[in-house]
Amino acid sequence: MVTIPAEPGTTIEKDPRLGSRPTQTIKIKDSRSYSAFRVFNGIAIIVICAVTLYPFLNIIAQSFSSEGYINAGQVNLIPRGFNVTTFEVVMSDSMFWRNYANTVIYTVVATAIAMVLTTCFAYALSKRHLKGRSFFIGLAVFTMFFNGGLIPNYVLINAMGFTNTIWAIVLPNAISVFNLLVMKAFFENFSQELEEAAEIDGLTTYGILWRIVIPLSKAVMATMILFYAVSFWNAWFQAFLYLDRRELYPVTVYLRNLLAGATGTEQMGGAAGEGTQIASNVQSVTMLLTTLPIICLYPFLQKYFVRGIMLGSVKA
Amino acid sequence: MSAIGVTEGSSQPALREAGVVPEFKDPNSTPKKKRRADRKGYAGTNNTNTWKHAFKTDWRLYTLLILPLLFLLVFRYLPMAGNVIAFRRFRPGSSIFGDEWVGMHYIEMFIQDPTFWRVFWNTIILGVLTLAICFPLPIVLALMFNELRSNKFKRIAQSISYLPHFMSIVIVAGMVLQLTSVNGTINQLISSLGGESMPFMQLPEWFRTIYVTSEVWQTVGWGTILYLAALTTIDPQLYEAARIDGANRWKQMWHVTIPGITPTMIVLLILNVGTFMAVGFEKVLLLYNPLIYETADIIATYVYRVGITSSNFSYAAAIGLFEALIGLVLILSANGIARKLGGNSLW
Structure with missing residues (x-):
């Protein structure tokens, strides 16, 4: 049976029984650049999600804001001048x-x-x-x-x-x-x-x-x-x-x-x-x-x- | 059975290992004649394979087809025939096929129309930009999702990225108009960085950027689905084999993952190429205004204004027919090229 080298980034590397295998020396170096990539990847995905959600959050914030703050360009994520009168206006x-x-x-x-x-x-x-x-x-x-x-x-x-x-x-x-x-x-x-x-x-x-x-x-x-x-x-x-x-x-x-x-x-x-x-x-x-x-x-x-x-x- | 089966992927390798399933099973290895005979097997002798016999045994199935076929005929094929008004003079109230032949009159008319050429090039530029940016990004995003270890994080991220796909185009247009307005978020950012705020939707040079960005926002997350499905069907043994051969993560991605999703890429590329002339007519119609016609006006919106707003039906039909024919030629040639190159074609 062939022993398969550990997949980089998995916990197997930290296993002391496997730590001294010759193939691991290359893998550790590999894993370092790869784990750097994984951190970057995770952050990038979070940024993408934030950008995707932003227009929705902006709409919600504007819905509860008063017109003055919106026209002054001050509403982005958090409602300013909180009110629900706009809902009443539209729904009436x-x-x-x-x-x-x-x-x-x-x-x-x-x-x-x-x-x-x-x-x-x-x-x-x-x-x-x-x-x-x-x-x-x-x-x-x-x-x-x-x-x-x-x-x-x-x-x-x-x-x-x-x-x-x-x-x-x-x-x-x-x-x-x-x-x-x-x-x-x-x-x-x-x-x-x-x-x-x-x-x-x-x-x-x-x-x-x-x-x-x-x-x-x-x-x-x-x-x-x-x-x-x-x-x-x-x-x-x-x-x-x-x-x-x-x-x-x-x-x-x-x-x-x-x-x-x-x-x-x-x-x-x-x-x-x-x-x-x-x-x-x-x-x-x-x-x-x-x-x-x-x-x-x-x-x-x-x-x-x-x-x-x-x-x-x-x-x- | 499926081009991109999802669930089968996991059990197959185990069976293969145990020797239950042979390593390779080329579906084309069965002689063609035999396969055809198998398929026809139910029919028995040849004299039952007639329309008369088919109607007699399956008449109930054919009755199920009546309404759908009537639908296709009236709402799909009749308008196709209706394109004949591109060559006939049509007056509102006359037959839908027009009154009298005018030959190539309307074709010549649009070839000599400078506005037509402007919208033609606008369509090509917008289509190529959208294709060049919106086609590769889902692949990248799918590969990024694929590298996430935490399943929970992955699921949440996917759910968020799919959300824009479910929004009405009117909502998307509304969001774009608000974000780019003078007091919108983009101008807030610009002024907080010390710049001058700009009325984006009145500046022709910004339209393409805004359009393509909104298209990316709306389509990229959803576009990953088919790639993610294709990724799950890649045999894990291939990764193991690559690791034994000393391939690191990047090499595994390049030599195992990418080839694994290539068939999906080709099919989607064909579809994208085939539809690229039809670029977001509804979105452009919602977003544009006369100030930015210079870059925003595309063939479809021009057809809409000429035909519906100004009632030049025949002229507009001629332009629309031209566009539809280009679309058809594009998809046929993309499919032909794909078939010749790798055999991964739509049909």
Whole structure:
């Protein structure tokens, strides 16, 4: 049996029984430069994390600060002139709540539609014997790399009469090909024996999908729901493009208009901000409230997203 | 089964050591004919392999396909066909495929349009900068995470670095606008160092820096995931072998770790190259303003203004089609090159 030299930086080096081995002399030198690197590495990671978190902390600090301190450029990490009146101001705007409710409705409806379509598509495509399967997969995958583009889409949605309706928001992005491939990969590994047994017991394809496959795929279903829900919650452009009545906006468009008003530039069209300077703390509070559900769900989101991405890295 | 399997990695070496699993198993060693026969095995004789037979046995599966295929047809392939308005005159209210042929009229129009060339070069510069900076950084960060010994610290650091990925682009734009504003943090830093504060979002020379920085902030942490997954699949025996051969940590990284994640790097590079013309349209639209069009205006935002704001649909469609075709050519050629070089292609 070959003795393997200790991995540098592990405790084995300090073991007196191994201390005098000839290979250790080189290793100790190696380990010194490596441990210097590890210290540097640890510090670098802490700095990266701090920089990543800073914009969030800044938003929170501004939310609780008074406008005077913000305009004087004195707010960074700690709130100055602590108050919660900005929250009261934003939350007393009925349009904010209306748009917030719209976001919830759009997210729920769009996610439901997307899940139905994606599940049906993925399940059918996961059956390797299905004739025409690779053609259908190709049809879906091609849209990842080539799409109609903004103008033809806009013309189409207008021609279908979807302008100022919920359908312009929930239908055009109902199938994400990435999610489809993740789900297909999952279904492909689903126990064939179980499905065959169900078939023998008299279940049809629909029955197998509805009563066997879906109940046993809760983890991947949850992952997909989160993928879709986050993307629909965060979306703004479809709504910005196809909705021009304020009471239909999702909260992201509400926020965009605040920001556009604040930059003092209204070139972007639409019902952009009224040209008035919107105070930074109002913007911050709106941002905070808009993203609050995501932050609250973050521990789950992260876990499921990472898992989903791993599944998705299965080669299409 | 998986290109980047995660969990299998740990048990395999042990089995290999015990001689259960042979050292090498080339999937291509089985003759092609035999594999094809295996795959077709269920079908039995040839006359069952017809569409008629397929519909008869699998009609329920095909009904599941109806709605998704209808979706693809209406919302993906119909707009592709709708690009024909780049060659036809389109008037609002007319058919989505336009009224009459005008040939290359709109193509010639944008080739002679100086603004088009400005936004074209802006797109290329922004795309190349983003690719050059945002592609390698996740690799570096993943290697840095990989060197952390404390699992708890590693987990916390990863969680923090993923956070920006979950934010709406509107929130990210809002943060950028606030941090770069005259009384924002960056100007606070500058003035505390004795400099003059600057209205960054009104200075064209700063836009690219700000854009790429925000892109780094938003994407690098999340970008490490696939590399970290690939790192866990590297066989620990390779490290042991390298140590026996006298390789130190740096040499191990160079000769074991990097080759181990190269396939992932190539696949992600192809994807990045293929999408680099589509650089953050939504983000630019949220961040830019007429004062910085000189550097900030890209093809997609120009298409948006020409088409949606000014209603020159055919002209905008022509430019959009041009951009989409470049994107397609880019991804096809990146994939082709990767296949020729190392066999790690997307398809």
